[in-house]
Amino acid sequence: MTDKPLSKPAAIADAAPLLPAAPRFLTSAFGGILPGLALTVLIAAASYGLRQIPGMGLVSPLVLAIVIGMGLHNIFGTPAIATPGVKFALRRILRFAIVLLGLQLTFAQVRSVGFVGFSIVAGTLFSTFFATRWLGRLMGVDKQLSELIAAGTAICGASAVIATNTVTRGSDEDVAYAVACVTVFGSLSMLIMPALLPYSGLDAHAFGLWTGASIHEVAQVVAAAFQSGQQAGEFGTVAKLSRVMLLAPLVIGLGAAAIWRARGDKEAGHASPPMPWFVFGFIGMVMLNSTGVVPVEVKSNIAIGTTFLLAVALGAMGLETDIAKLRLKGVKPLLLGAAAWLFISLLSFILIKTLM
Secondary structure, eight states: OOOOOOOOOHHHHHHHHSSSOOOOOOOTTTGGGGGHHHHHHHHHHHHHHHHTSSOTTTTTTTHHHHHHHHHHHTTTOOOOOGHHHHHHHHIIIHHHHHHHHHOOHOOOOOHHHHHHEEEEEEEHHHHHHHHHHHHHHHTTTOHHHHHHHHHIIITTTHHHHHHHHHHHOOHHHHHHHHHHHHHHHHHHHHHHHHHHHHHOOOOOHHHHHHHHHHHHSSHHHHHHHHHHHHHHHHHHHHHHHHHHTTHHHHHHHHHHHHHHHTTOOOGGGGOOOOOOOOHHHHHHHHHHHHTTOOOOOHHHHHHHHHHHHHHHHHHHHTTTTTHHHHHOOOHHHHHOOOOHHHHHHHHHHHHHHHOO
């Protein structure tokens, strides 16, 4: 009996062992994340490189990372081989970076703000968050996007947006839009508040509190507050960090509320609402840092690494964001971001003038 020629699928199957090992490694369980992870790391590195250009140093590497990622995705497309690594950066690396954020905070910093100062920070934060969500409903802005804009404005900019989205579960376009809003309006505060200082009637201490209680990003607070001197700069930074600490209870509260709503909703089926357990890691890091056992040099290096990891996660976010979908959201979310910015700026100013 003569041998029959192999069919095409059989021939390919027989030839499979002759293929080089590298492609199979890149599609393995661990190796599959490497191409996308490498791409997101390169994007994060590029965001830091861009900050070396004169005038770009004030722009957060997180913002630059998402812009670079969006540019690559919308011009060239994100390669399919990169998808597992991009998703890994969006989930695992993001959560790990948020846990590490806790090492930048201590309970002593909160105490140094004082009862009145912390009450102003907390009152402004929660009022802004819930007022923005309510206004979003009135304006017809999607619930998820309203919640992300509310969190980014009320707490700490891009970091709060991506942390809150672990519970909110908005689209990548929602996250990108919210990050854009907090970047634009936080930058406006950074420029406008120092110009208003001579007319505000605030001393250095009160001005630092105003910047820390209302400006979106930590870097923007530092840039604005230190223009009024060392005392304002240091107190503004501490006030802002005490505000960042409130990220944990807010995100945990949102997760608990989602679970409670799902239990009462028969249509939820077997859906498992998210509980952001990684936020407890954040709290644990704050507790560890408050003991003073972590050396200053170690904390400094971890802080740099944390920001880089967040840039990696934002780069991944950009790689999954379609500008065409972003445009479809229209101008209403931008107006919501503007309203939230005015609300937090005016409310914090009124409280400081009244209570300090």
